[in-house]
Amino acid sequence: MPLRLYNTMSSQIEEFRPSRDNEVRMYACGPTVYDYGHIGNFRTFIAVDLLQRFLRQSGYEVRYVMNITDVDDKIIRNAAQAGVSVQQYTAKYIQAFLEDSAMIGIQQPILVRATEHIPEMADFVAKLVGKKIAYRTDDGSYYFRIAGFPSYGKLSKRDFSGMLDGARVDVDEYDKDSARDFALWKSPKPGEASWETSIGSGRPGWHLECSVMSMEELGESFDLHAGGEDLVFPHHENEIAQSESLTGQTFARFWFHVRFLLVEGEKMSKSLGNFYTLRDLVLKGYKPSSIRYLLTSVPYRNQLNFTFDGLRQAAVSVERLRNFRQRLSSGNFPAGLTPEMQSLASETLERMKAALDDDLNTAQAQAAIFEMVRRANSAIDSGQLKTGDRAPLLGALDRFDEVFAVLNDDDTAKMKAILHWARSEGREKEISAELRDQVQADQTSNAAIEGKIAEMEAARKARNFAVSDALRAELVGAGVIIENTKDGVRWRRK
Ligand code: AMP
Ligand code: ZN
Secondary structure (H helix, E strand, C coil): CCCEEEECCCCEEEECCCCECCEEEEEECCCECCCCCEHHHHHHHHHHHHHHHHHHHCCCEEEEEEEEECCCHHHHHHHHHHCCCHHHHHHHHHHHHHHHHHHCCCCCCEEEEHHHCHHHHHHHHHHHHHCCCEEECCCCCEEECHHHCCCCCCCCCCCCCCCCCCCEECCCCCCCCCCCEEEEEECCCCCCCCEEECCEEEEECHHHHHHHHHHHHHCCCEEEEEEEHHHHHHHHHHHHHHHHHHHCCCCEEEEEEECCEEECCEECCCCCCCCCEHHHHHHCCCCHHHHHHHHHCCCCCCCEEECHHHHHHHHHHHHHHHHHHHHHHHCCCCCCCCHHHHHHHHHHHHHHHHHHHECCCHHHHHHHHHHHHHHHHHHHHCCCCCHHHHHHHHHHHHHHHHHHCCCCCCHHHHHHHHHHHHHHCCCHHHCCHHHHHHHHHCCCCHHHHHHHHHHHHHHHHCCCHHHHHHHHHHHHHCCEEEEEECCEEEEEEC
16 A cells, blocks of 8 residues: 555545656655754654654655744844854754754754855845846845735635735734735845855745745755645645746655644643743653654644653653563574464554554554564463564564664663753753653663673572672662562662
8 A cells, every 4th residue: 555645735535656757756854953842843853753653664765854034033133132243143053953953863964054045045046036027125035925826725725816916025923814925035224244155145035945945955846845734825825826837747755744732732832831842842851752652643734732641751761662572582482373363563564564554653653563472472481482572573673663763772762862951051950850760860871781690690600699689789779660570580770
């Protein structure tokens, strides 16, 4: 079965296939870098990461481009307030975005920055003016004439037939209910950052950035364009209008929009006190893998209500998968194969693929892997699992993790980096006891723990109980839980 995806343009689930051979060309609207990214942003970025991972797993080559909006009204305002240049102001948040993305398991797309494509944007405006679809105002700004693009509104399904010809909007913060000619290019206001270009001095509008950079990187017509649901109108509508009126071709074939994240049942907002950056959660002591797991646990078009209970449950789920993997890879099992376990592994692969092919039903894919873990665990308990079952079951776990990316236990190292960052920013007060404990527990690396366990076992076999007890106490003190099972000693972190 090929992948089926919901396409906002057709309002239907459609079969997804790239237009050019085996290569998927896709674009996602990236962050506006005036602050640290919040968990709503990361719900969207993780959903698109999951899509591109699944496309690769399905055998496609993926060319995935994301922009960084490193100039807009807010950035200019904040930079001016801080008394630094736009570049200086954004450098810190671009770096933070890269670090946060890596922390949350996002494979880095091809990143393009608005400020590095200004001349191309000016040329694009000049071409639109040549086609009489854009016009210059007395102050040197340029606007897109939406009356000149009759299918304006086709993505958001808004009817603009009664719109006011020539009414304009010159801010990025658009009035959502009325259509206006929108700014492509803004003339500089005194003291504002601007660029000298072929169409005069000024700076690009946000919508223009995405049209120019996506087509430059992916061609005039590409396969998929993604973003959060708030971008449907006006941002994506305007991208379509600009691009298609210039090229006469379908700009993007599929439009992929991620439902807005709610936090504790409400829209996230600073005034409600339910606004969290990724770093806020890590400072509270939550693991990046728990956050990623939670953000992927609800299919991207369904409402996901982020709660701290949910986050704690996500941590338990990830731990369960990691413990199972450890049990499977380090246990001693009888020789041979069990047909039931062999088919369990292959059925799980099929169920995961079918779930993700179904408009990325991540919840079903997770359910499939947990069903496998449950049945394989009971087979281990009853001695039914054989050495020959290890590889296919581990294979299914790996396949799951190619897309979900939560199994490798590098949480503590990432959390340590956040702890150091908080110190360097003078934000010690926000470092929770949970984060400190987590980082300290890792003073002992996995290799050191395993070395100590081996020593402990050797001492016990030699009936040197004083030594084995001391080693056990040391490990427990470092937050290691040790269990004696018939497969040998198993351990995990608290
Ligand atoms: P911004 O940095 O505001 O331009 O947003 C970057 C991306 O995050 C865009 O695709 C937005 O649609 C998306 N986004 C912003 N807030 C949320 C939210 N609460 N839930 C899901 N996606 C969001
Ligand atoms: Zn965009």
